[in-house]
Amino acid sequence: MNGIEIENISKSYGATLALDALTFTVQPGERFGLLGPDGAGKSTLFKILTTLLIPDTGRASVAGWDVNKDFATIRRHIGYMPGRFSLYPDLSVAENLNFFATIFGTKVKANYELIRPIYEQIEPFSKRRAGALSGGMKQKLALCCALIHQPKVLFLDEPTTGVDAVSRDEFWVMLGELKKAGITILVSTPYMDEAARCERVALLQTGKILALDTPANVVNAFNQPLWAVRADNYYQLLLDLRQASFTERAEVFGEFIHLTTHTGTDRESIVAYAQSGGHGNIVVEPAKASIEDVFLALM
Ligand SMILES: Nc1ncnc2c1ncn2[C@@H]1O[C@H](COP(=O)(O)OP(=O)(O)OP(=O)(O)O)[C@@H](O)[C@H]1O
Secondary structure, three states: OOOEEEEEEEEEEOOEEEEEEEEEEEOOOOEEEEEOOOOOOHHHHHHHHOOOOOOOEEEEEEOOEEOOOOHHHHHHHEEEEOOOOOOOOOOEHHHHHHHHHHHOOOOOHHHHHHHHHHHHHHHHHOOOEHHHOOHHHHHHHHHHHHHOOOOOEEEEEOOOOOOOHHHHHHHHHHHHHHHHOOOEEEEEEOOHHHHHHOOEEEEEEOOEEEEEEOHHHHHHOOOOOEEEEEOOOHHHHHHHHHHOOOEEEEEEEOOEEEEEEOOOOOHHHHHHHHHHOOOOOOEEEEOOOOHHHHHHHHO
């Protein structure tokens, strides 16, 4: 059993309740996404599951081992890529990899097949200091280092934060490959668009789960009328729409405003409202909800 079980886990820092009786399960071999804004409690949960922090209450197990009692065993069988840079900047790419293999009592050669597709991309720079790598390359090396002992469960805390769009995309392709190797993956991200690449996601806010399901089901649960709206003066339109009697929410969404309205509001009344406010080049189209819309609605 390579999954993760979390039961009623709470953790406070002084008066701040970071995790509030959290309960959920990650299935063996699943790629599970934890979505939430800064301060939602993602890192705290990762620290508990990787045995770096003890919960105040509740219990959790990783690959069948209890986080409090079996911490030494868990540490040997998990890979952890913390949010912040976890490599040794003055060691070269190859030296970092060797170092991580050594502390887990193994050799790079013995586990090379698992990391080959990722490592091959940074191998031309194997002699370069890790501190001198680009963001995308650092991320690939950190992933190789987290995998070099063939972990059963992989914890990735905001692995794509601060990485360019192409590298982010490549990273998710790599995670897809790791799934084929049967590794359970718990990954946190503040980027809503990445959620669709997980099998299930949990939306976390102030230590509580707001929703937990497949990305498709999370989106399908959104049952309010949603419109993509824009006009010449974007910000004035946003302010005006927030005052309209038909408006539930109006949020910035790329070049459009995502407008959630009360049921029964039609396109014509939105256009008429914008015209009465003096707006020009008004576009109002029905929109398909994204995970971000669901999150904003639940918040
Ligand atoms: N060592 C600490 N001492 C005091 N408060 C803390 C500590 N670590 C985290 N917190 C607080 O606990 C809450 C949850 O923080 P946590 O770092 O787990 O969230 P997060 O979702 O990972 O966000 P971020 O991406 O900003 O790290 C926040 O309110 C944070 O300010």
